[in-house]
Amino acid sequence: MLEDTYKHKGMRNALVDSLQKKGIRDERVLAAMRKVPRHFFMDSAFVEHAYQDKAFAIGEGQTISQPYTVAFQSSLLELEEGDKVLEIGTGSGYQASILLELDTELVTIEYNRKLHLKATKLLTKLGYRATFLYGDGSKGAPNFAPYDKIIVTAGAPSVPEALLAQLKIGGILVIPVGNLTSQHMLKIVKEGERKIRKIDCGNFAFVQLRGDYGWGQ
Secondary structure (H helix, E strand, O other): OOOOOHHHHHHHHHHHHHHHHOOOOOHHHHHHHHHOOHHHHOOHHHHHHOOOOOOEEEEOOEEEOOHHHHHHHHHHOOOOOOOEEEEEOOOOOHHHHHHHHOOOEEEEEEOOHHHHHHHHHHHHHOOOOOEEEEOOHHHOOHHHOOEEEEEEOOEEOOOOHHHHHOEEEEEEEEEEEEOOOOEEEEEEEEEEOOEEEEEEEEEEOOOEOOEOOOOEO
16 A cells, blocks of 8 residues: 655655755755655665665666656756656656656656566556656657657666657757766757757766667667
8 A cells, every 4th residue: 555654754855855955956846856755666665765865776677766866867857847758767657756746748668577567557556647668768769759858767878869869959858878887967958950068967877778779688
């Protein structure tokens, strides 16, 4: 049974307060994170870890991202109500729930079938409506393109051209790019069909992006 108690809400508020102190300024993102019960996306045995600002393993070699990272990436997207967003790496579904709380039209794709099925079931149960896809996210989801915003929640060796092609002019792609242990968070603004502006937003560490334009199978 999914239960969100006063204790959970208190821990969640304390977590979000700590994110503000760490520099997260986007009020809509902070409000979404106050609302979404992160412990729903973790095994019940680890509920006490849900409101610590750290990543946590969710099985299948994947993690639920650190709350600060979720807030940071979400803020970089500069989301507006009604934005069509592509998320690459559904994972636990936690980042997706934050994006949906921000009134976006979400397409989310997951490479691992078990995680895809689990996240789809949970988010549907929680009343979220999105397009859930199973497949190679490094190729994007061209059937639903173009997108206002694209977020990649796994480390890539380079920026996949397929993702830039599926982004609207004026759109934003947020993607960690680097090696297998450390990546630079890039915010890429598509200013024209062949013109992009790239902003380096600091070092992070993600699990690797799988697929043809990631680190392979």
